[in-house]
Amino acid sequence: MFKRLSDITGFLKGLDKRSKVAISGGGVYNFGQWFVAQYSSLYAQSLGASGSDIGLLKSIASGVKLISSIPLGLATERYTIKRVMLLGFVCDIISTIIFISSGNWWTLVPAFILSGSTFIQIMPLMDIINITVIEPKKRSTIISLSRVFLGALNAFAPLSAAYIVSSFGGINTQGMRPLYYIQLLLYVFVFFYVIKFLGTVSQKRTEETNGLSSQNGALRNYQEFFKDKHLRRWIIVRIVQTFSGSFSAAFIPLWFINVKHASPEIFGVFSTLSMIVSLSLNIPVGRLADKLGRKKTYYLLVPFTWIGGILIVISPNPQWLIISGIIGGGGQALGSGIGGVSNVPFVTMWWEQIPAEMRGRGWGIEGLITSGSAIPASLIAGVLWDQGFQSQVAVLVIPIILTALVVVPLLSTIPDTLGSKK
Numbered sequence: 001m002f003k004r005l006s007d008i009t010g011f012l013k014g015l016d017k018r019s020k021v022a023i024s025g026g027g028v029y030n031f032g033q034w035f036v037a038q039y040s041s042l043y044a045q046s047l048g049a050s051g052s053d054i055g056l057l058k059s060i061a062s063g064v065k066l067i068s069s070i071p072l073g074l075a076t077e078r079y080t081i082k083r084v085m086l087l088g089f090v091c092d093i094i095s096t097i098i099f100i101s102s103g104n105w106w107t108l109v110p111a112f113i114l115s116g117s118t119f120i121q122i123m124p125l126m127d128i129i130n131i132t133v134i135e136p137k138k139r140s141t142i143i144s145l146s147r148v149f150l151g152a153l154n155a156f157a158p159l160s161a162a163y164i165v166s167s168f169g170g171i172n173t174q175g176m177r178p179l180y181y182i183q184l185l186l187y188v189f190v191f192f193y194v195i196k197f198l199g200t201v202s203q204k205r206t207e208e209t210n211g212l213s214s215q216n217g218a219l220r221n222y223q224e225f226f227k228d229k230h231l232r233r234w235i236i237v238r239i240v241q242t243f244s245g246s247f248s249a250a251f252i253p254l255w256f257i258n259v260k261h262a263s264p265e266i267f268g269v270f271s272t273l274s275m276i277v278s279l280s281l282n283i284p285v286g287r288l289a290d291k292l293g294r295k296k297t298y299y300l301l302v303p304f305t306w307i308g309g310i311l312i313v314i315s316p317n318p319q320w321l322i323i324s325g326i327i328g329g330g331g332q333a334l335g336s337g338i339g340g341v342s343n344v345p346f347v348t349m350w351w352e353q354i355p356a357e358m359r360g361r362g363w364g365i366e367g368l369i370t371s372g373s374a375i376p377a378s379l380i381a382g383v384l385w386d387q388g389f390q391s392q393v394a395v396l397v398i399p400i401i402l403t404a405l406v407v408v409p410l411l412s413t414i415p416d417t418l419g420s421k422k
């Protein structure tokens with residue numbers, strides 16, 4: 001045990017400072033997101049939103065992201081990752097202030113638009129920093145270490161949030177509003193932390209990127225993505241994967257509270273235990289992916305998300321939901337568990353597939369994928385949710401089917417990136 005700790009300590013000491021800042025700053029930022037993530041749909045519901053309204057909120061936000069993804073991706077290459085990240089923090093701060101001051105669900109529209117989970121996604125930028133400054137044979141390990149740090153902080157988020165909600169009146173507007181005050185303080189801290197300590201991440205420049213001045217020029221730059229058949233397949237994989245995640249993400253909290261009648265404490269324990277399991281597995285999984293390969297490690301772990309998801313549906317009482325969280329039933333929406341650790345090799349392989357000089361545009365493509373997939377997913381799932389119990393079950397089961405029957409088979413046609421020169 002002590003040898004492993006010394007190995008990890010030595011590994012961390014040798015890390016590029018920019019990677020350390022990305023991991024530490026990203027950890028505090030992500031804690032702020034997770035602190036309120038499981039309550040955003042419930043908060044909207046407390047302000048009068050129906051299932052369809054929640055789907056509409058998500059879709060409007062995704063529509064704005066769809067429009068902004070291409071210029072934001074190019075801005076990352078042209079004006080540095082740091083500047084775009086700082087812009088993202090400002091948007092998050094404004095979003096949180098709107099959540100605090102809202103009195104009706106429709107006033108949350110700009111808050112959902114500006115939220116870091118839709119508009120300027122910060123965590124992928126953190127991953128790009130790590131992938132760019134770390135050598136290939138250590139990338140999955142550093143991604144896993146970043147997830148361990150995130151998990152160590154996030155493990156306290158659900159129970160802390162549940163305690164605050166219970167203390168201020170339960171799952172209602174007044175009970176949940178204090179969470180956003182705390183989130184605001186965290187975002188302001190990370191904003192100034194990144195300004196002071198994160199240096200510039202070197203990016204390869206191309207003539208096209210430097211000379212960008214029109215939308216047509218931007219589109220010509222993005223055409224490079226579609227010349228590589230493996231990248232084209234990866235984009236399809238990401239579209240289906242993101243559609244699946246968006247389909248159920250906003251409605252898992254509603255299932256817990258409205259259908260399974262789970263208390264805030266059960267809800268908090270579910271997320272906390274799933275994070276603890278993820279925390280203990282991330283580093284071994286990262287090392288396994290750096291030795292065995294990205295795809296094989298992903299195939300080994302992703303079935304646990306299906307088992308956990310099915311258990312959420314068939315659980316006979318709220319206590320069984322905790323077991324589903326340990327297995328991975330929350331996916332990437334509310335918890336990780338065993339199945340959620342499959343995200344480590346998946347994310348590593350995605351960014352490795354993209355050439356270093358195109359990763360800013362890759363971030364833009366990811367935003368395009370996220371928003372383009374989330375719009376129909378949120379709308380369809382919202383309408384289904386309002387139809388009653390059978391349709392609510394479908395909202396949770398459809399993502400499992402899509403991952404098993406589309407994502408995994410299509411990923412098998414793409415070569416593993418371990419050992420590639422990208």
